[in-house]
Amino acid sequence: MGTLSENKKAALLSILLLLVGCVIWELSIPAQKAVGELTEYELLTGGGQPKAGVPPPSQVLGKAWEQLSNPFYDAGPNDKGIGIQIGYSIYRVLTGYFLAALIAIPLGFLIGMSSVAYKALNPFIQVLRPISPLAWMPLALFIIQDSEASAIFVIFICSIWPMLINTAFGVAGVREDWVNVARTHELGAFKTAFTVILPAAAPTIVTGMRISIGIAWLVIVAAEMLVGGTGIGYYVWNEWNNLDLTSVIFSILMIGIVGMLLDAMFGLLQRAVAYVE
Amino acid sequence: MSASFLSIEKLTQEYPDGKGDNFTVFENASFGIEKGEFVCILGHSGCGKSTIMNILAGLAEPTRGVVKMDGVAVSGPSLDRGVVFQNYSLLPWLTALKNVTFGVAARFPDWTKKQVTDHAIKFLEKVGLTGDAIHRKPSQLSGGMRQRVSIARAFANEPKLLLLDEPFGALDALTRGTIQDELIKVWSGTDQTVFMITHDIDEAILLADRILLMTNGPLARVAESVEITIPRPRSRTDIVEHPNYYAIRNHLVHFLGQRSADMAGQPADGTTHSPKTVRIDTTTTTTDPSADHLRAVQ
16 A cells, blocks of 8 residues: 555545445345235235335446436437436536626626726625525516526526626736736737736636536526426436436436536636636 | 936826825926936835836826926837836746747737747847746746846837836845846847836946936935946946945945935925936046035045
């Protein structure tokens, strides 16, 4: 062990923890009682049906194998592959998210550069920001009259705030010296914004984008449970209604993995724009 | 005075003092700088040196007064006036080379990319930065190297007036010496006019044609303009041998140590405060009219 690097030790420990966790989980679930000989009466009252219970990890793994080996099948409205469901969710998240970025980043620039704009818009931001995104849902459904677009709107409204606030904060915090460098080089407003302020504020802006994508992925599951039809959130709820807990656990894991990947993408972006003063 | 390349006329800077009154940093400061001159300004903290610099750069507006360059009033920053800031002000996300090309591309927008890069590399070489170092980010460079990049950026733009705000203030003495030599080297090949703030008397004597002395603030003024009567090229080891060196140095030390405080806070009488020219030259026998004012000679 002494010769292993820290990362390798940590990886080994992670795998060990996973195995121990799975074994405990597997052992803690009482085996279904073998159905012996039943009287006709017992069969009629459903005594032969296995009792619903939390499935063991072996079963979840089996489900995962089955689902992931054919992720894109489409056998009707309530029977689609996990890939299709996740695809719908990602499509909604990214659409709402990029619409939000399109508004939040320029607006954040404006707020960051002008203290009047900041003071004028601050009360609205402070009131709108703490509203749970799902609270907008009924209003969105009524006004937009389309469940798909309403889900996108909910993503839009929840991801706009961290990006807006971080952009404004980053832009306002750009060092005076760097702005003076732009001024002494007679750069115009747009040139200054793109060649000095944007790269200077980029780490803060991308941090806001990373927080936003995390929130958007949290919210989409809940939103899809409400609007129904497609998406990973709907899938979880639908499998719950089917009392298929194996699928529920499997989809929970998939939600975590996709969220992790989305976050990792922004982590890479964050490293790309980082600088040391 | 009006014929000077750069003329500062009746410059006054006031700030509100928070009690409804105004706090006057300096008042009716007037002086001129000729083309190709290297002028240093010496004074204690708080006398408004940096404010004058910012006004010359166009980054700040004076309360009253004008600055004229080539007969045209200065308003706002311009590529004709390059600035080397005390804290280098390099953009940390760009490499040393990109920091210089950033300025060159702004100065010469018609140039091709290759022209811009070649020009930038030429000036980085002049300050002794070559090879791998120019592709590093400022955070990977030492303080001295960063200030070299900053100087290269300013000189590469070939501004009519170069403003240096305590460029060596944050450097250790040895690095400071090397970069001073490099600054002289880059400057002497040009007819660049330089205006530099410093706290270091020896640095000012080594570099300047003329030193402006400021009294203490508030109500500071540019009291004297001391000519450095030591021929160029100067080297730091040779100038101390020159008979005028200690005469000038003593005069400056005496001014900063004593008279800058004695003369401070003299209320404005409305007259223009032009600095009195002081010429200290012990090598000639001709009596200079201003020599009467000398307080300290060796």
